[in-house]
Amino acid sequence: xxxxxxxxxxxxxxxxxxxxxxxxxxxxxxxxxxxxxxxxxxxxxxxxxxxxxxxxxxxxxxxxxxxxxxxxxxxxxxxxxxxxxxxxxxxxxxxxxxxxxxxxxxxxxxxxxxxxxxxxxxxxxxxxxxxxxxxxxxxxxxxxxxxxxxxxxxxxxxxxxxxxxxxxxxxxxxxxxxxxxxxxxxxxxxxxxxxxxxxxxxxxxxxxxxxxxxxxxxxxxxxxxxxxxxxxxxxxxxxxxxxxxxxxxxxxxxxxxxxxxxxxxxxxxxxxxxxxxxxxxxxxxxxxxxxxxxxxxxxxxxxxxxxxxxxxxxxxxxxxxxxxxxxxxxxxxxxxxxxxxxxxxxxxxxxxxxxxxxxxxxxxxxxxxxxxxxxxxxxxxxxxxxxxxxxxxxxxxxxxxxxxxxxxxxxxxxxxxxxxxxxxxxxxxxxxxxxxxxxxxxxxxxxxxxxxxxxxxxxxxxxxxxxxxxx
Numbered sequence: 001x002x003x004x005x006x007x008x009x010x011x012x013x014x015x016x017x018x019x020x021x022x023x024x025x026x027x028x029x030x031x032x033x034x035x036x037x038x039x040x041x042x043x044x045x046x047x048x049x050x051x052x053x054x055x056x057x058x059x060x061x062x063x064x065x066x067x068x069x070x071x072x073x074x075x076x077x078x079x080x081x082x083x084x085x086x087x088x089x090x091x092x093x094x095x096x097x098x099x100x101x102x103x104x105x106x107x108x109x110x111x112x113x114x115x116x117x118x119x120x121x122x123x124x125x126x127x128x129x130x131x132x133x134x135x136x137x138x139x140x141x142x143x144x145x146x147x148x149x150x151x152x153x154x155x156x157x158x159x160x161x162x163x164x165x166x167x168x169x170x171x172x173x174x175x176x177x178x179x180x181x182x183x184x185x186x187x188x189x190x191x192x193x194x195x196x197x198x199x200x201x202x203x204x205x206x207x208x209x210x211x212x213x214x215x216x217x218x219x220x221x222x223x224x225x226x227x228x229x230x231x232x233x234x235x236x237x238x239x240x241x242x243x244x245x246x247x248x249x250x251x252x253x254x255x256x257x258x259x260x261x262x263x264x265x266x267x268x269x270x271x272x273x274x275x276x277x278x279x280x281x282x283x284x285x286x287x288x289x290x291x292x293x294x295x296x297x298x299x300x301x302x303x304x305x306x307x308x309x310x311x312x313x314x315x316x317x318x319x320x321x322x323x324x325x326x327x328x329x330x331x332x333x334x335x336x337x338x339x340x341x342x343x344x345x346x347x348x349x350x351x352x353x354x355x356x357x358x359x360x361x362x363x364x365x366x367x368x369x370x371x372x373x374x375x376x377x378x379x380x381x382x383x384x385x386x387x388x389x390x391x392x393x394x395x396x397x398x399x400x401x402x403x404x405x406x407x408x409x410x411x412x413x414x415x416x417x418x419x420x421x422x423x424x425x426x427x428x429x430x431x432x433x434x435x436x437x438x439x440x441x442x443x444x445x446x447x448x449x450x451x452x453x454x455x456x457x458x459x460x461x462x463x464x465x466x467x468x469x470x471x
């Protein structure tokens with residue numbers, strides 16, 4: 001959620017209301033995903049994308065998604081949180097941006113290794129109310145500060161108030177960047193599976209994303225209002241925090257800054273823990289040491305946290321733009337994984353060879369397109385998605401199913417009542433053990449909707465809750 005406030009305000013300052021296309025996209029894709037795929041995900045008791053790949057396409061096919069999610073999504077988005085933390089510290093102190101990133105890195109790493117999941121979970125529900133109230137108050141006070149709505153409308157350049165002023169191609173780029181990824185975002189899968197019922201889970205996820213969308217829209221309006229207060233060329237990621245500092249120089253401003261910093265810290269911790277689960281469970285236990293005990297897995301998990309934190313620090317130092325980092329994380333992950341996930345749900349003819357070619361080919365195509373300078377102004381996610389879909393279809397039709405595949409289209413099987421009962425393993429399923437990695441979370445209301453359920457956040461507490469309910 002922090003990226004929607006800090007990054008959204010910055011983009012509102014730069015692009016105006018046209019950036020709202022990103023909000024429309026992620027909310028729309030999430031609602032469609034929950035209504036169409038939600039009941040199937042719940043029936044299969046899925047918590048991660050690698051689990052789905054392992055069940056449907058075999059163990060080898062699950063390795064690539066685990067690497068992609070752990071290092072192409074979780075690690076860059078951790079770096080994104082560090083940039084946000086540094087933006088806050090730079091706004092309220094004289095600390096240079098560079099050292100703000102290092103301080104955020106050190107605090108988050110210690111917080112994660114010592115606190116574990118309890119350091120994250122209890123903050124979610126409170127943050128929902130604080131974040132929403134803080135954004136509303138900031139916008140209302142800010143509009144009044146510059147002279148009222150009429151002044152904002154009259155003094156703001158017209159292109160910032162015109163949806164679509166950036167052009168149809170740019171609108172499509174932003175729509176694709178922020179939409180397809182949310183078909184495969186593990187947080188929604190985990191919260192849905194851990195809910196009391198399918199109806200409750202779907203309602204909770206959809207509600208959370210609608211709240212996130214509202215906050216994203218309000219942040220854009222804050223950025224537009226800030227045009228009256230800050231000169232052109234102001235660093236976008238400093239707009240939101242500078243806006244607060246200008247409006248609330250006293251204790252109220254401090255409270256808003258602290259709440260934002262806490263949200264960033266919580267999000268950063270969640271990314272490290274979630275990525276560590278992908279590394280320690282999906283990769284280490286799934287491939288390196290299938291017989292690993294809880295102590296070994298916990299050790300690998302902690303080492304993974306440290307490694308991912310350092311890698312995220314490097315990314316934050318190299319790319320000091322929240323939305324730029326998030327674009328990379330979303331686009332490469334979605335390009336590689338969306339088509340195979342949809343194939344597992346809808347197309348029985350998809351083969352493991354086709355999926356492997358699809359995921360690798362999408363990454364190569366996206367990277368090549370980006371290195372080529374995004375020809376014709378088309379973002380790399382478009383050729384990535386197209387390449388993934390084409391390779392999946394062509395290679396699958398040219399190859400046979402492997403022995404370790406479970407040949408099924410889960411959505412159609414669900415509609416026909418052919419799926420096994422909840423908790424019954426099927427061929428290829430990765431069964432997770434040693435869930436005490438997640439520490440003591442018995443009292444945490446994992447299905448509660450928070451503002452961070454519509455943005456990067458806790459991706460591991462849900463799996464622990466489900467494990468507690470198994471015999």
